[in-house]
Amino acid sequence: PLIHLSDYRPSDFLIDRVDLDVRLHPSRTRVTAVLALRPNPAGDPDAPLRLDGDELSLVALDLDGRPLPEDAYAVGPSGLVLAAPPRRPFTLSIVTELDPGANTKLMGLYRSSGVYCTQCEADGFRRITYFLDRPDVLSVYTTRIEADRDEAPVLLGNGNPVEAGALDGGRHYAVWHDPHPKPAYLFALVGGRLGNVATRFTTMEGRAVAVAVHVEPGKEARADYALDAVVRSMKWDEEAFGRPYDLDVFNVVAVSDFNMGAMENKGLNIFNDKYVLASPETATDADYAAIEAIIAHEYFHNWSGNRVTCRDWFQLCLKEGLTVFRDQEFSSDMRSRAVHRIAEVRQLRARQFPEDAGPLRHPVRPTAYAEINNFYTATVYEKGAEIVRMLKTLLGPDAFRAGMDRYFAENDGRAATVEDFLDAFAAVSGRDLAAFAQWYARPGTPRLAFRTAYDAAAGTCDLTLWQSLDGGSALVMPVALGLVGTGGALDADCPDLADGVYVLKDAEATLRFRGVTERPVPSLLRGFSAPVRLDGALTEEDHLVLLGRDTDPFNRWQAGQSLALRLIRGGGPADAFAEALGLLLDAEAPRDPAFAALMLSLPGEGEVANEIEAEVDPDAIHGARKGLRAALGRALRDRLEGIEARLAEPAGTPYSPDAAAAGRRALRNAALDLLAAGDPETGAARAAARLEAATNMTDRLAALGTLALIPGDAREAALAAFGARYADEPLVLDKWFALQATIPEPGTPERIEGLKRHPAYALTNPNRVRALVGSFAFGNPTQFARADGAGFALVADTVAALDGTNPQAAARLLTAFGSWRKLKKSRAAKAEEMLNRIKAIPGLSRDVADIVTRTIAPV
Numbered sequence: 001p002l003i004h005l006s007d008y009r010p011s012d013f014l015i016d017r018v019d020l021d022v023r024l025h026p027s028r029t030r031v032t033a034v035l036a037l038r039p040n041p042a043g044d045p046d047a048p049l050r051l052d053g054d055e056l057s058l059v060a061l062d063l064d065g066r067p068l069p070e071d072a073y074a075v076g077p078s079g080l081v082l083a084a085p086p087r088r089p090f091t092l093s094i095v096t097e098l099d100p101g102a103n104t105k106l107m108g109l110y111r112s113s114g115v116y117c118t119q120c121e122a123d124g125f126r127r128i129t130y131f132l133d134r135p136d137v138l139s140v141y142t143t144r145i146e147a148d149r150d151e152a153p154v155l156l157g158n159g160n161p162v163e164a165g166a167l168d169g170g171r172h173y174a175v176w177h178d179p180h181p182k183p184a185y186l187f188a189l190v191g192g193r194l195g196n197v198a199t200r201f202t203t204m205e206g207r208a209v210a211v212a213v214h215v216e217p218g219k220e221a222r223a224d225y226a227l228d229a230v231v232r233s234m235k236w237d238e239e240a241f242g243r244p245y246d247l248d249v250f251n252v253v254a255v256s257d258f259n260m261g262a263m264e265n266k267g268l269n270i271f272n273d274k275y276v277l278a279s280p281e282t283a284t285d286a287d288y289a290a291i292e293a294i295i296a297h298e299y300f301h302n303w304s305g306n307r308v309t310c311r312d313w314f315q316l317c318l319k320e321g322l323t324v325f326r327d328q329e330f331s332s333d334m335r336s337r338a339v340h341r342i343a344e345v346r347q348l349r350a351r352q353f354p355e356d357a358g359p360l361r362h363p364v365r366p367t368a369y370a371e372i373n374n375f376y377t378a379t380v381y382e383k384g385a386e387i388v389r390m391l392k393t394l395l396g397p398d399a400f401r402a403g404m405d406r407y408f409a410e411n412d413g414r415a416a417t418v419e420d421f422l423d424a425f426a427a428v429s430g431r432d433l434a435a436f437a438q439w440y441a442r443p444g445t446p447r448l449a450f451r452t453a454y455d456a457a458a459g460t461c462d463l464t465l466w467q468s469l470d471g472g473s474a475l476v477m478p479v480a481l482g483l484v485g486t487g488g489a490l491d492a493d494c495p496d497l498a499d500g501v502y503v504l505k506d507a508e509a510t511l512r513f514r515g516v517t518e519r520p521v522p523s524l525l526r527g528f529s530a531p532v533r534l535d536g537a538l539t540e541e542d543h544l545v546l547l548g549r550d551t552d553p554f555n556r557w558q559a560g561q562s563l564a565l566r567l568i569r570g571g572g573p574a575d576a577f578a579e580a581l582g583l584l585l586d587a588e589a590p591r592d593p594a595f596a597a598l599m600l601s602l603p604g605e606g607e608v609a610n611e612i613e614a615e616v617d618p619d620a621i622h623g624a625r626k627g628l629r630a631a632l633g634r635a636l637r638d639r640l641e642g643i644e645a646r647l648a649e650p651a652g653t654p655y656s657p658d659a660a661a662a663g664r665r666a667l668r669n670a671a672l673d674l675l676a677a678g679d680p681e682t683g684a685a686r687a688a689a690r691l692e693a694a695t696n697m698t699d700r701l702a703a704l705g706t707l708a709l710i711p712g713d714a715r716e717a718a719l720a721a722f723g724a725r726y727a728d729e730p731l732v733l734d735k736w737f738a739l740q741a742t743i744p745e746p747g748t749p750e751r752i753e754g755l756k757r758h759p760a761y762a763l764t765n766p767n768r769v770r771a772l773v774g775s776f777a778f779g780n781p782t783q784f785a786r787a788d789g790a791g792f793a794l795v796a797d798t799v800a801a802l803d804g805t806n807p808q809a810a811a812r813l814l815t816a817f818g819s820w821r822k823l824k825k826s827r828a829a830k831a832e833e834m835l836n837r838i839k840a841i842p843g844l845s846r847d848v849a850d851i852v853t854r855t856i857a858p859v
């Protein structure tokens with residue numbers, strides 16, 4: 001049964017206040033909810049009251065203080081219905097009982113390593129009590145939490161703490177009140193034995209906020225970086241967007257069993273612990289960067305998501321796309337903007353482009369869904385962020401900021417829509433954004449093609465641009481561009497450009513540049529100004545000019561990627577590319593090591609596959625890419641060895657996760673990896689030595705990763721030693737699982753079967769499953785899609801095993817099959833067979849049934 005955007009109707013009832021009393025117990029938690037209801041003036045005055053519920057047992061039900069007669073209501077598996085509710089304000093008091101220990105779906109209230117926690121987005125609150133579980137019903141919550149003091153000395157809720165105290169029998173309680181009306185998906189509570197690190201932050205309005213990050217006792221020191229990231233996020237949102245925090249406390253809690261990254265519950269963000277815990281010994285530079293970004297993301301939701309929430313789940317991008325854009329801007333300000341932009345685009349191409357080209361494609365604002373939890377996708381998040389970025393490019397920074405201010409002011413305390421968002425920008429800029437709004441509605445990645453015509457005598461160059469995307473008219477896209485010559489940017493005149501941006505509105509347009517003094521190379525889509533595919537009309541020489549001379553760092557990097565792609569797809573000598581990279585390294589390695597490291601990393605196998613329309617052969621791609629890496633490693637050997645030596649840190653240098661230090665490590669490790677690709681034998685010895693000498697997880701894991709690609713005893717010994725060293729560190733073991741799962745060799749499925757028996761592996765923990773099986777499915781294309789079908793079978797078996805306990809995690813893993821139709825026929829047939837096998841499993845969850853049906857549906 002599909003839910004359609006066009007079917008939206010306001011709720012027939014509203015809930016103004018919610019008083020919850022939660023008595024925590026491992027298997028019989030009792031929840032009393034007192035709901036202040038009233039008919040919605042905008043709803044149907046004769047409608048029944050339908051409260052959502054899921055896997056609850058109803059203990060008692062009172063209306064205005066009197067038990068409801070049994071014939072006045074009906075309870076079923078999806079909720080509670082009062083056929084003839086009062087047509088005036090009334091109070092419903094509902095007692096339910098639930099079993100947190102048995103809640104393996106990790107939705108609603110559950111226990112993770114002895115800690116009670118909740119996850120209510122998108123529809124988990126209905127697993128706590130019967131409710132109008134929809135984002136446009138906003139209520140003021142007061143929550144009383146009671147527990148055994150021994151089991152749960154720390155009790156946290158949304159909003160501000162009101163009172164706390166001891167009770168008989170070793171029990172205690174805490175009361176929390178959240179003055180900001182919110183939808184149920186933002187509800188949270190936590191109860192457990194937790195340590196914390198804490199600080200104070202004073203907002204621009206002078207409010208003193210107690211900030212704390214709560215973690216497993218003993219791991220407090222590993223929460224320092226996250227705590228610092230919270231404070232930096234608070235400050236940045238004030239400076240960049242004028243958004244202050246609005247409660248007296250802000251709590252972050254790390255739990256070890258969590259289906260996603262983290263959750264923005266009001267005043268009480270709950271995190272997957274891998275996005276909180278960090279120490280030099282256990283976390284890589286990439287982990288530190290991810291912690292900073294996700295802490296910021298969840299914090300920024302306080303305005304983009306919580307103060308202004310979503311009318312319905314079709315508007316998910318309204319909070320997610322906007323909040324991703326905000327966290328990207330934050331990270332860019334904290335680190336290097338150019339380097340971060342490249343990382344964002346790589347991620348978009350690796351995750352969103354294939355989604356947009358496959359059977360699971362959907363618009364940034366979907367129009368129908370069977371299971372909303374399957375729409376927390378790269379398209380909604382990442383492409384959603386690109387739309388906001390384009391809006392900023394189109395309007396300019398000042399109008400963009402004014403539009404954001406207006407959006408927050410007009411919609412504070414409301415459940416808004418994408419139209420409300422765009423209306424704010426239209427109002428402040430006087431622009432008609434109706435055509436731009438098509439970005440939210442049209443699935444697929446547009447193509448942008450171009451041609452130049454240079455007239456040397458006249459000194460003019462005509463640049464023609466074409467865009468195409470099936471299923472409709474032209475989109476409005478900002479194309480940042482310029483002309484480049486052998487000496488760098490050409491100072492040519494073009495009246496169609498404003499601040500270097502041309503706004504393409506039609507299917508085709510021609511721009512004339514004047515005063516062009518030499519044959520120019522166009523540099524298009526600078527900074528990746530629109531989420532499109534640029535069809536190449538440049539020669540190798542043109543790319544070399546851009547690589548060496550463009551003033552836009554993104555396009556210099558892109559030129560390197562384009563050259564590498566040509567070589568991977570078409571073969572041929574890599575000499576010219578290697579020489580250009582060498583010169584670039586000479587200039588950039590000392591100046592910007594992080595950028596130089598990115599220049600050395602070739603497009604991933606998935607990105608190469610993206611460029612191929614049909615009959616994808618992962619082995620051929622892998623072989624060609626490996627060949628190019630080997631050629632570059634040999635051609636650049638002296639320089640790479642120089643980098644390796646120069647960037648070695650003097651013994652005793654303390655680890656710092658800052659961007660500059662991380663950039664030096666990234667370049668040195670990229671050099672090691674490329675050297676080893678060029679000469680595996682000495683590479684293995686070099687990597688083993690580096691592993692031995694490593695003083696932090698970044699270097700250790702990088703060296704192990706290089707070694708993992710070189711079969712032999714050295715590799716096996718290093719893997720075994722690493723596994724033993726970190727036997728008690730689940731988050732580090734995840735890296736170890738993931739690394740082994742991505743080894744592109746036929747023995748890998750068997751290795752994974754062995755690792756499934758490792759004492760630390762557990763199907764009940766989403767991080768473990770994602771590390772071992774997810775890394776294989778999403779990060780090992782030659783083995784996942786191998787010709788004998790063993791890779792598909794391994795993943796399908798895990799999906800089937802997981803579906804009974806954690807359907808959300810199972811469905812996410814299954815999306816790895818999304819590009820199956822593009823594979824070479826024999827492999828596609830194996831994938832289809834596995835999909836059919838999954839589809840035939842009796843009692844499949846709605847989550848997995850939805851993904852499998854859409855994945856297999858004929859195009």
Ligand code: ARG
Pocket residue numbers: 121122260262263264297298320373376
């Ligand atoms: N809102 C959370 C975040 O982006 C993610 C929640 C994911 N929920 C889900 N049902 N998949 O920050």
Ligand code: ZN
Pocket residue numbers: 297301319320323
């Ligand atoms: Zn989010």
